[in-house]
Amino acid sequence: MQRWPLRQVAFIGLGLIGSSLARLLRERGLVERITAASRSRQTLATAQQLGIIDIGYANPADAVRGADLVILAMPVNATEAVMAAIKPALSQSAVVTDVGSTKGNVVAAAEAVWGHVPATFVPGHPIAGSEQSGVMAGRADLFAAHKVILTPLTHTSADAVALVTALWQAAGAEVMTMRVEQHDAVLARTSHLPHLLAFSLVDTLAQESDNLDIFRYAAGGFRDFTRIAASDPRMWHDIFLANRDAVISALDAFEAGTQRVRDAITSNDSDALLGMFTRARAAREHFTHMLAGTAYAKSMTHTKELRFTVEPGGNFTGRARVPGDKSISHRSIMLGSLATGVTDVTGFLEGEDALATLQAFRDMGVVIEGPTAGRVRVHGVGLHGLKAPPGPIYVGNSGTTMRLLSGLLSAQPFNAVLTGDASLAKRPMERIAKPLRMMGADIQTTGERGTPPVTITGNAALKGIHYDMPIASAQVKSGVLLAGLWAQGTTSVTEPAPTRDHTERMLRGFGYAVKTEGATANVQGGGKLTATQIDVPADISSAAFFLVAASIAPDSDLVLEHVGMNPTRVGVINILRAMGGNIEVLNSREVGGEPVADLHVRSAQLKGIDIPEDQVPLAIDEFPSLFIAAACAEGVTTLTGAEELRVKESDRIQVMADGLLTLGVSAVPTADGIVITGGPIGSGEVISHGDHRIAMSFAMAGLRATGPIVIRDCANVATSFPDFIGLARRCGLRIRASEHDLH
Ligand code: S3P
Numbered sequence: 001m002q003r004w005p006l007r008q009v010a011f012i013g014l015g016l017i018g019s020s021l022a023r024l025l026r027e028r029g030l031v032e033r034i035t036a037a038s039r040s041r042q043t044l045a046t047a048q049q050l051g052i053i054d055i056g057y058a059n060p061a062d063a064v065r066g067a068d069l070v071i072l073a074m075p076v077n078a079t080e081a082v083m084a085a086i087k088p089a090l091s092q093s094a095v096v097t098d099v100g101s102t103k104g105n106v107v108a109a110a111e112a113v114w115g116h117v118p119a120t121f122v123p124g125h126p127i128a129g130s131e132q133s134g135v136m137a138g139r140a141d142l143f144a145a146h147k148v149i150l151t152p153l154t155h156t157s158a159d160a161v162a163l164v165t166a167l168w169q170a171a172g173a174e175v176m177t178m179r180v181e182q183h184d185a186v187l188a189r190t191s192h193l194p195h196l197l198a199f200s201l202v203d204t205l206a207q208e209s210d211n212l213d214i215f216r217y218a219a220g221g222f223r224d225f226t227r228i229a230a231s232d233p234r235m236w237h238d239i240f241l242a243n244r245d246a247v248i249s250a251l252d253a254f255e256a257g258t259q260r261v262r263d264a265i266t267s268n269d270s271d272a273l274l275g276m277f278t279r280a281r282a283a284r285e286h287f288t289h290m291l292a293g294t295a296y297a298k299s300m301t302h303t304k305e306l307r308f309t310v311e312p313g314g315n316f317t318g319r320a321r322v323p324g325d326k327s328i329s330h331r332s333i334m335l336g337s338l339a340t341g342v343t344d345v346t347g348f349l350e351g352e353d354a355l356a357t358l359q360a361f362r363d364m365g366v367v368i369e370g371p372t373a374g375r376v377r378v379h380g381v382g383l384h385g386l387k388a389p390p391g392p393i394y395v396g397n398s399g400t401t402m403r404l405l406s407g408l409l410s411a412q413p414f415n416a417v418l419t420g421d422a423s424l425a426k427r428p429m430e431r432i433a434k435p436l437r438m439m440g441a442d443i444q445t446t447g448e449r450g451t452p453p454v455t456i457t458g459n460a461a462l463k464g465i466h467y468d469m470p471i472a473s474a475q476v477k478s479g480v481l482l483a484g485l486w487a488q489g490t491t492s493v494t495e496p497a498p499t500r501d502h503t504e505r506m507l508r509g510f511g512y513a514v515k516t517e518g519a520t521a522n523v524q525g526g527g528k529l530t531a532t533q534i535d536v537p538a539d540i541s542s543a544a545f546f547l548v549a550a551s552i553a554p555d556s557d558l559v560l561e562h563v564g565m566n567p568t569r570v571g572v573i574n575i576l577r578a579m580g581g582n583i584e585v586l587n588s589r590e591v592g593g594e595p596v597a598d599l600h601v602r603s604a605q606l607k608g609i610d611i612p613e614d615q616v617p618l619a620i621d622e623f624p625s626l627f628i629a630a631a632c633a634e635g636v637t638t639l640t641g642a643e644e645l646r647v648k649e650s651d652r653i654q655v656m657a658d659g660l661l662t663l664g665v666s667a668v669p670t671a672d673g674i675v676i677t678g679g680p681i682g683s684g685e686v687i688s689h690g691d692h693r694i695a696m697s698f699a700m701a702g703l704r705a706t707g708p709i710v711i712r713d714c715a716n717v718a719t720s721f722p723d724f725i726g727l728a729r730r731c732g733l734r735i736r737a738s739e740h741d742l743h
Helices: 016-027 041-049 060-064 076-089 104-114 158-170 180-207 211-217 220-230 233-242 244-266 270-292 326-338 352-363 399-410 430-438 474-484 502-509 540-552 571-578 623-632 643-647 652-662 692-704 715-719 724-731
Strands: 006-012 031-037 055-057 069-072 095-098 124-127 147-150 174-177 304-310 317-320 340-346 367-372 375-381 416-419 442-445 454-457 466-468 490-494 515-517 520-524 533-535 557-564 582-591 594-602 636-639 666-670 673-677 684-687 709-712 735-741
Touching (some): 006 016, 031 060, 055 060, 076 233, 095 158, 124 158, 124 180, 147 158, 180 220, 317 724, 326 340, 326 352, 326 375, 352 399, 352 715, 430 474, 540 582, 623 692, 643 652, 652 673, 652 692, 692 724
Parallel strands (some): 069 095
Antiparallel strands (some): 582 594
16 A cells, blocks of 8 residues: 655646646645656746656656656547556555546447456546646646546555545645546536537537627627636547437537427427426526535525524614515415416515425426515416426525425326425425325325325325314315325315415405315315415514513614514514513505504513414414514513424424523423413523524513624524624614624
């Protein structure tokens, strides 16, 4: 096994890549002696003058004699000739690697020269470069934070792979391994095809008769698209020939794509055209997020930890409209997609969770324009128009998306897999899978303990059932009713306590009959949804933080505009009022089947209460903020019958109790609730466990704290409340956000 520093490294070729790596080895003292061969004497002389190499040779065999490591960094089409030349001079233990952009032909060259691929040969490809070339252009940091792909064969020596891996890691690169064919197919699409198109486009336009005008008026788009046509023509010529089969297959796929665009334009198929373009626009970001397992919203970096710091005191005053209702935003995309015609949505929540739903339907072929300033246009495909998604549907942090889609997808003629982020991966999915199985769905929760991923096999013939829900869950109710749209006969759900009825209301808004009798809602399968307009009210769950803030901070006077007042959602107002809160409901009106009002809130001395259990489902998402209200109230507040809080985005009972204790408030968790004794709020650092509502609740606690409160792990606030910080500051909260390295 080789040891660092190596005694001798030989480079064959000293262009941009070879000379960059040689510089790095030199600068980092990783080698005692560097030899090199190049066809150009000038290059060798320059390299020696610059101190990059110790000695240069015209003949590759001379350079590799005695070397521990040989790096082939010349054009790929010279590989076979170079290998044949160095073969007799290589020492037995020498490790050989290369930097070629194609791997199949390099492996074939080794086979041709040795009769087999030597175990000491590690094919490699650094994904780094520049439009500049030559020994002068090299930089020791060229590979930092870039990827290097190694394509070892099954019999390649592990020691040789370890050596080459260590080399690239020393250069600051991320090393990954792939199979040879996989490498060539992927690179043909991500690198070779774009270069081919850039060269071809410029050449095609340059041949046209009015070419001068084309180049004279060429704007940014042409320049951006064709930047890479300035790359080394000889090198790319070699690459296209070396990776011929994979490049041709990528080109075929591309030509089929441009043919689809051509057909759509020729036949004036506006939907098809818009579909391709909206999907393309979304796809770039979408796949980046999927790969990183992160978010759609720009504010959710996840490469850093987002922390809130709240300075104590202040009042909470002004007029504000909080973002659109999350539950209604999800449903507007789902039902809009399943309708016939075009649905326009305003007030759409541009938060991470709703964007996940939007992306899911784009994945299933629905054309969705926007969101732009809360406006979305959904080009419905009808109940039978969804297409199979190209891969697993990634729904991020959104439990609502996963549970509602489970129902909807159970009835489709294609298979689907639903996955999500780390928090969602722990949440229970059997509660929706069970009733769907009773309807005949083929659905599995493939995580441990009935958790995601959810795998659904299509083409199940669903039949209507009656389902008595054991838990009060609007997500389960909605998932079952949505499956019922395709089921034979009647599907009905009875809930043990009233839960949000946005699905029922919105289905009616789309012209689909939903009957409700007492606690039971039912639908008949086989109907039709007709496109409509949806105006999404402000989310009462987001308003809750502001209601609590203005109630607990002295001298506050706040108006919240256009808040959704669906009777199944107003528990937070009922509970705050029971605690002595001063909340006036103004301008009550109905917008698109949902009641809406403005809320006027003023400071009040709150008092502790026993929260009535019938209010629990009506305020299910608002308890974190209500716990802060309880901490500011006189006396004891007791919550019971709320075990569901333990399986939300976090265990909200435990996480809130921990945070309150840190701040010096007495909070005793119980199996199904909590007992909080009001008292002074101190300062300290609390951990939100990535739960958006916990983070925003503790932020509001700052208004009554005696010192600063730091809240950790706040990026997920963007799932439901983009620009929380901006809006809260405008009302008077002394809050700022900062980013920190993740440990
Ligand atoms: C939601 C239902 C509730 C709620 C969630 C949104 C919905 O969940 O907590 O934030 O949009 O249907 P459960 O159905 O699990 O109670």
